[in-house]
Amino acid sequence: MREHQAMVFRTLLRLTGSREHLDDLAQDVFLRLYRALPSFRGEALVTTYLYRIAVNVAQDEWKRRRREAQSLVSISDETSGWEERLPHPGRNAEEQMEEREFQLAVEEQMQRLSQVERAVLVLYHQEERTYEQIALALGLPIGTVRTHLHRGRRKLREGIAARCSEGARTPVKEARCTSNG
Amino acid sequence: MHEQRMRDGMDALEERVVRALERAPEVTIPAEFAARVAGRLPVRRAFAARPARYGLMAMRTSVVVLVLALVVVAMHAGGRGMFGIALEWVLCAELVALAVWMSGVREFFMHEA
Numbered sequence: 001m002r003e004h005q006a007m008v009f010r011t012l013l014r015l016t017g018s019r020e021h022l023d024d025l026a027q028d029v030f031l032r033l034y035r036a037l038p039s040f041r042g043e044a045l046v047t048t049y050l051y052r053i054a055v056n057v058a059q060d061e062w063k064r065r066r067r068e069a070q071s072l073v074s075i076s077d078e079t080s081g082w083e084e085r086l087p088h089p090g091r092n093a094e095e096q097m098e099e100r101e102f103q104l105a106v107e108e109q110m111q112r113l114s115q116v117e118r119a120v121l122v123l124y125h126q127e128e129r130t131y132e133q134i135a136l137a138l139g140l141p142i143g144t145v146r147t148h149l150h151r152g153r154r155k156l157r158e159g160i161a162a163r164c165s166e167g168a169r170t171p172v173k174e175a176r177c178t179s180n181g
Numbered sequence: 182m183h184e185q186r187m188r189d190g191m192d193a194l195e196e197r198v199v200r201a202l203e204r205a206p207e208v209t210i211p212a213e214f215a216a217r218v219a220g221r222l223p224v225r226r227a228f229a230a231r232p233a234r235y236g237l238m239a240m241r242t243s244v245v246v247l248v249l250a251l252v253v254v255a256m257h258a259g260g261r262g263m264f265g266i267a268l269e270w271v272l273c274a275e276l277v278a279l280a281v282w283m284s285g286v287r288e289f290f291m292h293e294a
Binding site (some may be wrong): 001002006009010013014020023025026030031034102103107121122125126128153156157160161 | 191192194195197198199201202203204205206210213215217218219221222223229
């Protein structure tokens with residue numbers, strides 16, 4: 001369990017966009033895995049099982065939030081904002097702030113994607129899973145995984161571009177949005 | 182010219198988005214997390230599985246039935262025809278086969294499997 005707990009926490013944090021109840025959700029993932037173990041036939045890796053459970057738990061959390069009619073979690077609230085703690089050694093304050101703002105924008109746009117798009121993006125980019133592994137974890141055909149991945153990235157890019165063009169009309173600020181850091 | 186600039190800008194943005202996605206969040210896992218989860222796991226009760234040995238019971242019953250059948254056939258030995266003799270031989274053969282099987286050949290074949 002210790003081997004996989006960091007991965008479960010990371011994935012859940014990215015999928016739910018909040019640190020709120022993160023411990024409870026991770027606990028739920030491992031309890032569900034334990035309950036599913038008798039039916040585990042060793043066809044897939046335990047990590048694939050864990051990803052599937054983590055995605056299901058995150059979806060349940062979204063449903064719970066909707067039921068409770070909570071407003072969409074702001075990425076800048078106290079319980080989230082993991083990106084603010086990212087270390088950027090050797091950069092000046094302005095660059096760090098820009099990077100943080102960009103990361104915030106990405107996280108904010110991530111929460112606007114559909115659950116499956118978000119899951120595919122997180123598993124592919126953050127967890128570095130292959131198309132086959134993602135397809136297995138989410139129970140989707142590989143072609144559908146590819147489609148969700150491209151669509152998700154396109155939506156993110158368009159959302160951020162729109163946000164940049166809304167908030168930054170000046171050429172200098174626009175250049176910051178698209179700069180390579 | 183303008184289109185090229187736009188395309189370059191979008192490529193750069195795409196690259197930046199991918200970099201942001203690849204950046205895994207730092208998580209703090211509570212020290213007692215594993216212990217807490219372990220404490221919530223339901224205790225599985227161990228149970229002793231006793232072998233049913235239905236096959237052995239069936240064989241013993243068959244031996245008894247065969248012996249009884251042979252006794253009955255023997256009691257009607259007088260004036261029997263070919264059918265009676267054949268029946269007696271068949272019953273005897275079955276009884277011998279069962280006796281051999283139960284005497285230890287069964288264990289030998291089961292261990293081989």
